[in-house]
Amino acid sequence: MPSDKLYNDPSLVEFYDIENGWTADSAYLKTMAEGRTSILDLGCGTGMLTAALAESGKRVVGVDPAAAMLDVARSRPGGNRVRWVEGDGRTIRLDETFDMVLLSGHAFQVFLTKDDQLAALKTIAAHLSPEGHFIFDSRNPVVEEWKEWTPDESERDTEHPVFGKVLAWNDVRHDPATGVVEYDTFYRIAADERTYAAQSKIAFPSHEDLTAMMDESGLVVEQWLGGWDGRPFETSASEIIPIGRLR
Structure with a gap:
């Protein structure tokens, strides 16, 4: 996976929060995180959401492959409450598990091949506690x-x-x-x-592709959403958002 200047060039990273900021996915995930004691943000970017999730004394780890993004994350208010790790979502293993594993901001779509996507799903499975839940989003190619x-x-x-x-x-x-x-x-x-x-x-993996990969990665989806307002997934939905657990 080649280096992307959008996330690795500090002059471009300065625009990230301006363009993205706190959005509907951030609000949904913060609500979902209530009651969780440990959270892994796998693709945390500049850490705006990650730092907010750590406000209540939770064990929170933010992982991202881009050092320039993590530099911003570490320096933001509340960044000292998060453990920041530079790493690849396909291969990283932290040897610890979490009540919640998330990838937001369509971070899953940077995995361009089915092998990459399956590897990322296996990383999620490797870091889920027995009662933990995962959630991520991907734009619907339809x-x-x-x-x-x-x-x-x-x-x-x-x-x-x-x-x-x-x-x-x-x-x-x-x-x-x-x-x-x-x-x-x-x-x-x-x-x-x-x-x-x-x-x-x-990449834009289809709902069918994602469904087929879940079992192989050791995961099961309990709910598919079609948007961050909580609507259920349907064929014409703009988002594909699986919420699930270990199989």
Whole structure:
């Protein structure tokens, strides 16, 4: 899995929280974490959610492969309550288990092949306590959301605390043979027209693909959601969100 500048270049990482921030998935997961005593955030990014989950004295570990993201996570308020680990979600083994294992922000989609995806699911299984639950999200390929990631449709204005006004946009290419989507992210600083750019790749496994991989990875899904508002999964849902446990 090649290094992605969007997550590894500190100048681009500065835009991550501006673009993503605290969203519906964060709120849902914080509620789900109530009553849990130990949580593994497998793909924690800049740690906004992870640090919030550690507020109540829980044992919380945040794992991410990008050192630049973890630098932000460690320095944020509450970051000292989390153990931050640089590691690959396909291979990391912490030799401990958790009441809750999560991957949010569509982090599961960075695993581009079925082998990668199965390896990530086995990592989840390896870190679940007998009564623990896992949850993650992946965009439903049926919806073809990537078609909205063109320059015209994705152009947006945002505000950077140092640079001021920033124009952001994406561009996209979809490979029908593999289902992998390659997209570009651009940030242009209004004051001096400097432009930062990154190229990323993500996969869109289907509901059927994910279902088939669960048993092999030692997991069972108890509930499939179709959105972070708690709606049940259906074919036309924008999200595929499994919630489950060890088989």
